[in-house]
Amino acid sequence: MKYRIRMISSTHYDTSAPLGSHVLRLKPRESAAQRVTSFAIEIEPPPADVIEGVDFFGNATQTFTIEKPHDVFVFRAIAEVETTAAPPALDAPSPAWETVRARAWADADNSPWSPAQFLFPSRIVSLDDDITAYAAVSFPPGRPIVAALDELMRRIHADFIYDVDATDVTTTPTAAFAARRGVCQDFAQVMIAGLRGLGLPAAYVSGFLRTMPPPGKPRLEGADATHAWVSAWCGPDLGWIDLDPTNAMLPGNSHITIGAGRDYADVAPEIGVIVTYGKQALEVAVDVTPLD
C-alpha cells in the first residue's frame, strides 16, 4: 500500500516565548516492510539551522532552536510511504517463552536493536508487580511465545476501555492499569510493562493508521492521531513481532511505523524546551490517505 501522511501541530503560547529548543521525530522509519518515497517538513517560525540526525534506536531527528520571540509554534510534515508488511502467521511454531527469556539475558549483542536493550524499566515504563501478575496468566510454563503474546494482547484489548480523556502522554502504565482505561500509548505500555516484568524484551512503536478504512472494514481506534503498538522479541529466528493491543491485531499494511524505542519517551514526535509563562494550547491533526 502507498500512503500520503500529513501531520500538523500548532502550539499557542499565552505569553510570547523568547526562545524554544525542539527535537522532532516525525520521519517514518525505513525498513524491509516500509519504504519512504518522500518526506518534507515545515517549521514556523523558521529556525536558523535544523540539525538532521539519527538517534540511538535509528529514528530520524530534526533538532533546532527558534531564537526570536514567538506566540505560535507550528510544524507540518508530509510523507509518502509504501508498506509491504504482511503479518506473520500465528500458528507457525515458536520457541517456549522461557527459552526466549534465557537467550535475551545471555545475549552477546548490545547493538541498538538487540533484545538486551528492551529488558529493563525505561523512563515511563516502570516494572509493576500487579501488571506482571496480570501478564503471567498468559505465560504458563513451556508455552510457545507467539501464542502467549497473542493471548495477552487480546486480553488487554478485552479488559481495557479505550478512553481519550482518561490519560495523557505522561501517564504511567501503573496508573493506566489501575484504571483499566486509556489510549493506544497506555495499552502498549501496559503490555510492555507486563512482558518486561516477566523478563521478556519488549519495544514501543509509534506510527499512523489509515484514517478511513477500506470499504466494508471498521474504522480502527487511534486513526485520527498518532498511534502506538508493541514489538516483542521472539528469539533469534523469528526476531521482532509487532502486536497492536488497542485493536487486537498484528499490524500489517494499515500500520505505518514512524519511530521505535523503549517507550513513548524515546519516540515522542516533539520534545521542546521553551521559556514561557502561562498556558499553552496544542492542536494536532493527522491525515493518512491511501494513494492506490
Add this chain to the structure above:
Amino acid sequence: MSHVADPVASILAGYRPLAGGYDELVDAAGRVRPHWRPFVEALEQVGLPELNRRADGIARRLRESGVYYRAYDRDADQAWPLSATPVLISAEDWRIIEAGVIQRARLMEAALTDFYGPRNLVANGDVPAAIITGSPDFLRPMAGRTPAGGRHLSFYGVDLGRAPDGRWWVLNDRTQAPSGAGYALGNRIALARTLPETMHDLDVQRLAGFFQTFRATLTARSAPDSAGVCLLTPGPYNETYYEHAYLARYLGFLLVEGEDLAVRNGAVFLRTVAGLKKIDMLLRRLDADFADPLELNPSSQLGAPGLAHAARTGAVSFANALGSGLVESRALMSFWPKLSQRLLGEDLLLPNIATWWCGDDAARDVVRARFDDLAIAPAFTNERGGLFSFGAAQAAALSPQDRAAVLARMERRGGDFVGQELVTLSSTPVMSPEGFEPRPFQLRVFVAATQDGWVVMPGGFCRVSSRNDPLAISMQRGGMSADAWVLADGPLVYRSLLPSANALEIRRAIGALTTRTAENMFWLGRYLERADACLRLVRALATRAGERDPEAVDVAERLCSLLETWGAIADIEQDERSAGEAAAEAMQATDMFGAPPVLVRRALHAASAIRDMLSPDAWRMIKGLDRQLSEPLDGAVADTLDRAERGLRELAAFAGYAHENMTRSTGWAILEIGRRVERGLAVARYTANFGVSDAGPAALDALLELGDSQITYARRYFVTASPAAVADLLIFDEDNPRSCAFQARHLRDLLDQLPESAHADAVHALRRSVVLLEAAMASHSPGDVDAAFMTSLDAAFLHVASSFAELYLADHPDAP
C-alpha cells in the same frame, strides 16, 4: 580481644577493639601499631580534657570554612559531623592503595572506552549485553562517541574497606560525579587547627598539590579565549551543594547552574551580565541524565537543551564525560577481575567485593545456595522504578515476606540482582569525653587524571559508623566523617593549601558574573533593605503601643495601614487589633509576603544560590538574622520592640560588612543598586504618608524617626519639625545617606561600574531612568512636596529597577 596493654598509652585505657575485625590503632596483642605511636604520644601530652575542649571547636571551624551539607528531608544546613581523631594510614599501606586505585582508574577508563566505543567486550562474551543495557547510566545518546579530550574519567572516587586479614578491598566505584573531596579538604583545614603541632610533627602528606594538579589539568583543557572552567551544580537544593560552592571557590572555577548555560549554533555559552561568554569545559556535579532535557531526561530543569549534542561534537568537555556512571554498577563487580586481565593484562592489585550477578543462571544458583551468608542488592542503581525498593540488604535479616518476594523476583528477572559477600570493616578510634572507642569505617580515595596519567589525593574522606556493627552494609546511613592522614616516609616539602606564589597569576576580576548570580545579588540587596524599612515601621509602631494622645494614635493607625499596604500584616479593620498586636503580628508572620521574617527568608534563599560569591561571614550574618526572626515571641510589646531593634542592628552590621569587606566588583555594585532602589522607595513612601504639606508635628517626628534623621534634624534646626525642613532632609539633601537624593546620586555612580552592554537602547533607557529621577527632584523644592510629587518619585525609583532588570537580568535571546 584484650584491652590496650601498651604502657605508653594510658590515654587509651579502656580501648577494646571490636571482635572479629582489624583494628587500625592496636594489633592483636593490644600494642599500639608503630605508625600511630607518635600520634598517641602527642595526644597523651595534650591530655584528654584539653583534646575534648578543642574538639568542641571543630563544628565551628567547619562552619567557618563553609562546610555544610543539606539533608534531603530537612530544610536546615548542617555542619558535617567530623571526628576529632583522624585515621592514620602508614606509608606502606598507602603505596598499596595508591597503586591499586590508579590501576583501577585505568581499568574503568578502558572499560568505558570499549562500552561506549567498539563494544568488543560484549561481542567477545566477556560481559553480557544486559549488564550494559540495564544500567540507567548507560546514556544511549553518547554511544559510539569518544568524549572531547578523549577521556571519560577525569575524577574518580573509590570506597575502600580493610578486611580482618589487613588487606584493603574495593567496596564501590564512583565514576559519575564523586563527592567528598571538598569535604575532605574542609575536614583537613578544621583538624589542622585542632591538632596543629601533631600534624606538623607527623609529616602528614598535604592535599594542596593534588588540587593544584587537578586544577591545572582541567584549565589546560579549556581554550584561552573561553570564560574558563565552570563547575556545573544542580543548585542549592542538592545535598552536597556546599561542597560544590566550596570547591568552586577553592579551585577558582565559576559555579554555574543549567540555567546559566545557553547552547547557540552548537557552542556553549555562559549567560552573563555582559552578554554571552563562550565556555568549553565543565566540571560536572550534576548527574548526567539531567544535563539535557532535549536528549536526556525531558523533565530535567537542571540542565540546558543542546548540551548532549555539544558534548558529542566536542564543543564542550565534561569532567566526567556524560555517561561515565555506567561503570558504577554492582553487576560489573563480578566481571572486573576478568576485565582487568582482558583490558590491561594485569591482575587486580586491590580485590573488590566478591559479587555474583544473578542474570547468569550459574551465579544465581550460587546466590540461592548461600542466600543467608550474603548481601542482596540491586544490580544497577534502583532509581528507575525497578522492583527493589530497599537498597542493599543482608539476606539473613530480610522479613519472611521480603525474602519470598526477592526470591520470586530473582526467578523471573535474576539480572536485576547481585549477591555480595558480607564485608567486615576495620575499626578506628573515635574520641569521647570518657576516652577512645573503636568504630568501623570506610575510606573514600580520589584519583584525578593528569595529562599523562593519574594522581591520587594523599588522604581521603572517611565515613565512620555510629554503631559497633562492623558489617559494611550497616554503614548506609548516619555516622560521621573523619580525616585520613597519610604518613610520609621522609620529611615533607612544605606546601601551602593556597596555590604557590609562582603558580599564582594575578587576577583582579575572577571570571564572569552570570545573569542568575546578578539577579540573586540584586534581590539579596532589595530584600534586606526592604526588611530594614519594614522593621523601622514595626519599631515605630511598637513604641507607640498604648498611646492615648490623639495625634500619636493617628500616627500609629497610619503606621498600621502602611504595614498592611506593604503586605506585612493582614488587612483588617483598625479597631480589631492594638498597635502592639499589629507590631507582633508583623514580626511573626510566615505567610505575609512583606513581613520581616518572610523578607529575610527570601534574602537567605537568594544568598544560598550564590554561596560561592559570599564569604562565610556574610552568609552567617544572614543566616543568624533568619534564625533570630523565626524564634517564637512572647507577645509582649517589649519583646517585639527588642526583636525589631536587634534585627535592625544585624542589618546594619551586614551593610557595614558589605561596605568594608566586599570587593568593589560588579556583584557588589548590583547588590548596592538593589539596596539603593529599595531605600529610595521606602523613604518616598514614608514621606508620602507622614511628610506631605499638611503633616502635623507627631507625623513629622515619626517620619524623622523612620528616616533615621532625628539627630541631624535636631542639630540643624533646634525647633519642632516643619514639613519643608523635614522634606529637605529626607528628599533633597544629598549628604543624608537616607535621603532620596543620596540614593539617586549613588545609583548614577553605580551604573558606571556595570559592564558594558551591546544593547544600546536598553543602556540608554537605564541611564535615562536615573536622570529622570534626579530631574524630578531638581524641579521641585522642599516647599512643594505633595502627594502627587511623592507618587512620581516612587514611580521613578521603580522605573530604575525595571530598566536595570531589563538590561542585565533579562534573557536576551539574540546570538553573540
